[in-house]
Amino acid sequence: MADSRTDPDSSPPVPRVLRIAVPTPLRRLFDYRPAGRPPVGGWRPGLRVKIPFGRRHLVGIVMECAASSELPAHQLKPITERLDDEPLPADWLWLCQFTARYYQHSLGDTLQHALPGPLRQGRPLEARIRERWQLNTREALALDALGRAPRQRELVQLLAQHRHGMITSAITAQGYTRAQLQGLLDKALITRSSEPLMASEGWSGALLAEPSLPLNREQAVALAALHEGLDRFHPCLLHGVTGSGKTEVYLQLIEGVLGQGRQALVLVPEIGLTPQTLSRFRKRFRAPVVALHSGLTDLERLDAWEAARSGRAPIVIGTRSAIFTPLARPGVIIVDEEHDGSFKQQDGLRYHARDLAMARAHRDGVPILLGSATPSLETLAQARSGRYRHLRLTQRPSRHAPAKLELVDLRGRLRQGGLVPPAIDAIRQALKAEGQVLVFINRRGFSPSLACHQCGWIAECRHCDSRMTLHRQPPRLVCHHCEHQTPQPDACPGCGSADLRPLGAGTERTEETLTTLFPDVPVYRIDRDSTRRKEAFDQLLTEIRRGEPSLLVGTQMLAKGHHLPHVTLVVVVNADAGLYASDFRALEQSAQLLVQVAGRAGRADRAGRVLVQTLHPDDPNLRLLADDGYDALAYQMLEERRVAGLPPYRYLALTRFEATREEDARQMAEAAGDAVREWLATRQLPVHCLGPVPAPMERRQNRYHLQLMLSSEKRSALHEAGAWLVGWLESSATRRVRWSLDIDPMTLS
Numbered sequence: 001m002a003d004s005r006t007d008p009d010s011s012p013p014v015p016r017v018l019r020i021a022v023p024t025p026l027r028r029l030f031d032y033r034p035a036g037r038p039p040v041g042g043w044r045p046g047l048r049v050k051i052p053f054g055r056r057h058l059v060g061i062v063m064e065c066a067a068s069s070e071l072p073a074h075q076l077k078p079i080t081e082r083l084d085d086e087p088l089p090a091d092w093l094w095l096c097q098f099t100a101r102y103y104q105h106s107l108g109d110t111l112q113h114a115l116p117g118p119l120r121q122g123r124p125l126e127a128r129i130r131e132r133w134q135l136n137t138r139e140a141l142a143l144d145a146l147g148r149a150p151r152q153r154e155l156v157q158l159l160a161q162h163r164h165g166m167i168t169s170a171i172t173a174q175g176y177t178r179a180q181l182q183g184l185l186d187k188a189l190i191t192r193s194s195e196p197l198m199a200s201e202g203w204s205g206a207l208l209a210e211p212s213l214p215l216n217r218e219q220a221v222a223l224a225a226l227h228e229g230l231d232r233f234h235p236c237l238l239h240g241v242t243g244s245g246k247t248e249v250y251l252q253l254i255e256g257v258l259g260q261g262r263q264a265l266v267l268v269p270e271i272g273l274t275p276q277t278l279s280r281f282r283k284r285f286r287a288p289v290v291a292l293h294s295g296l297t298d299l300e301r302l303d304a305w306e307a308a309r310s311g312r313a314p315i316v317i318g319t320r321s322a323i324f325t326p327l328a329r330p331g332v333i334i335v336d337e338e339h340d341g342s343f344k345q346q347d348g349l350r351y352h353a354r355d356l357a358m359a360r361a362h363r364d365g366v367p368i369l370l371g372s373a374t375p376s377l378e379t380l381a382q383a384r385s386g387r388y389r390h391l392r393l394t395q396r397p398s399r400h401a402p403a404k405l406e407l408v409d410l411r412g413r414l415r416q417g418g419l420v421p422p423a424i425d426a427i428r429q430a431l432k433a434e435g436q437v438l439v440f441i442n443r444r445g446f447s448p449s450l451a452c453h454q455c456g457w458i459a460e461c462r463h464c465d466s467r468m469t470l471h472r473q474p475p476r477l478v479c480h481h482c483e484h485q486t487p488q489p490d491a492c493p494g495c496g497s498a499d500l501r502p503l504g505a506g507t508e509r510t511e512e513t514l515t516t517l518f519p520d521v522p523v524y525r526i527d528r529d530s531t532r533r534k535e536a537f538d539q540l541l542t543e544i545r546r547g548e549p550s551l552l553v554g555t556q557m558l559a560k561g562h563h564l565p566h567v568t569l570v571v572v573v574n575a576d577a578g579l580y581a582s583d584f585r586a587l588e589q590s591a592q593l594l595v596q597v598a599g600r601a602g603r604a605d606r607a608g609r610v611l612v613q614t615l616h617p618d619d620p621n622l623r624l625l626a627d628d629g630y631d632a633l634a635y636q637m638l639e640e641r642r643v644a645g646l647p648p649y650r651y652l653a654l655t656r657f658e659a660t661r662e663e664d665a666r667q668m669a670e671a672a673g674d675a676v677r678e679w680l681a682t683r684q685l686p687v688h689c690l691g692p693v694p695a696p697m698e699r700r701q702n703r704y705h706l707q708l709m710l711s712s713e714k715r716s717a718l719h720e721a722g723a724w725l726v727g728w729l730e731s732s733a734t735r736r737v738r739w740s741l742d743i744d745p746m747t748l749s
């Protein structure tokens, strides 16, 4: 609140012009005139204001205070209202500016994206308050004073059990009313106090709620190295095989940071923020752990944001967007499973949370720890060059090393539900030995295509260049690219034959086969279809964790992130998708996924086996992965990337164009290509421009997609070219064509 007693003469001078970031796609600031009473500390960047914009009123953020504008004075509109006295946090503002600049995105849009909903809508930035009620006097005295008011007597007895008082919601949850509280308050038997909604309740003194584990030698070496860099920017890679105890190292690192009175920010993949992960953090620390996930309401998100900003939240853990959480006293950033694709946002503001985390740690001068069993080639290259400290964990605390991949030849063998006889035999053995089996298949539905055996017709999507997936539960054809659905045809639309056959297996088909083959064993299918309701997923996991012999058929939803202690055999139905794909990252991503999936086998007290079915058992990359492991393949892929001039040795910026009419998209993309080439020639920048070329799936949802690629060995040159191209597109693109720029694209689709 503004202090009305402030002497107006001592206020800082009011600037003539406020330059404001407005939530629009336009990459510029907008000039306004300040109006109303200036804030106590004067006009500063980071203050939110309400402004007239076109016919609407929007919430914008002051970015600069200037003495003059390019607009003539009479065109300069005044702001409607000032919303803040204090600016938004400086570290947050810096990160947004960095993000907008790096990803060539509108600053107003970026700020909007990074702000909790209620703040976007103009709600005041202050902690929501809750009330706490506390008995004022000894229980017996209070009861004496009350006479015969049974509910109030009970309420007194309840409060007497809680020395630190109780919050309103805890009291009303037990059936008491506000009126009863008010009654006791009026008699002065209890007191009422206010506190922020997310107070770090009961946390003082001892940090730990349970003792930390004694570390093994490798963990101890890693932790010592991390402790030594606590007071500076210190980028580290914790490169440890699955189950090697990376999380234990995170926990003890955080302990050190909290001990200094500072905060820890932990980023995990979307699929990794499981109740198990959270409970590991919550069990360890007495300090509150604030989790940012998609299940929060807007107000809960604001509470978490505020608690982090004010420093009341010592540990913040969240998925991608949690990188935009301000911290009062940053102490460390940890990115778990740093290679995971979900850290990159694939639409709108296409940022990579791991890369932003690196920039942020650098700016704040704090250590950053990237953890993975299968580091991205980007991170591995940095570690190899010595820019990141390379910490390794090669041993598992449990007795068993991660299982080796055993390749199983699919060629010329009869398949049932995607599985060949050796795999089925192995499943039988594992079940006999009372183990659980995880069958990994990265395709939902019954079968990835439906074909006519007479004429060769294949069910295709009317709106995309793709095939329809056959589902049986319930029966229908679904396009997994646009969600278009049609009933399952009874006869071939081409020749009328009724001989329509599913080609290949998806989760539903494998589930069906396994149910037939092993009628006495429960089969649990876990994919997006079977777990649309959240409780369904939790229920399945509870069943599975009871440890009875059972078959789990799942997509990466199950294969990543979840701890499945009773699995002794993993079968990968088909490992070939990434081997010959056109996308240059496909092999890397598929190797990472294979290793993660394999890591589910033999986590507890039993050794595990991993069978990988393939049509290419002699593929040199797959062999290398199976025989020598991920690191060997990764270093070889790095060499290939260097030779081919691909990331991480060259930087990429991909411009995507799309339109309803193919020629609109093509003309725009070609004009952009011509323009940028001409500009590059005059500037002599070391940037290559490739294309335009059709996107790998050219027609998607009835729209045509093309792309234009910029690449350079010099990041600064690439950014200069990207910025110029964006400027050109902003002024030249027609409404019929949608375009976007993707800096450091993760896929070329």
Ligand code: ADP
Residues within 6 Å of the ligand: 213, 214, 215, 216, 219, 240, 241, 242, 243, 244, 245, 246, 247, 248, 249, 397, 398
């Ligand atoms: P990661 O994060 O590398 O996959 P985890 O931290 O989940 O590995 O550790 C795997 C298992 O080993 C967990 O059950 C964990 O409690 C246990 N563990 C980790 N470190 C130790 C240790 N130093 N001593 C004993 N058990 C450990």
Ligand code: ZN
Residues within 6 Å of the ligand: 452, 453, 454, 455, 456, 457, 492, 493, 494, 495, 496, 497
């Ligand atoms: Zn036919």
Ligand code: ZN
Residues within 6 Å of the ligand: 461, 462, 463, 464, 466, 479, 480, 481, 482, 483, 484, 701
């Ligand atoms: Zn489609």
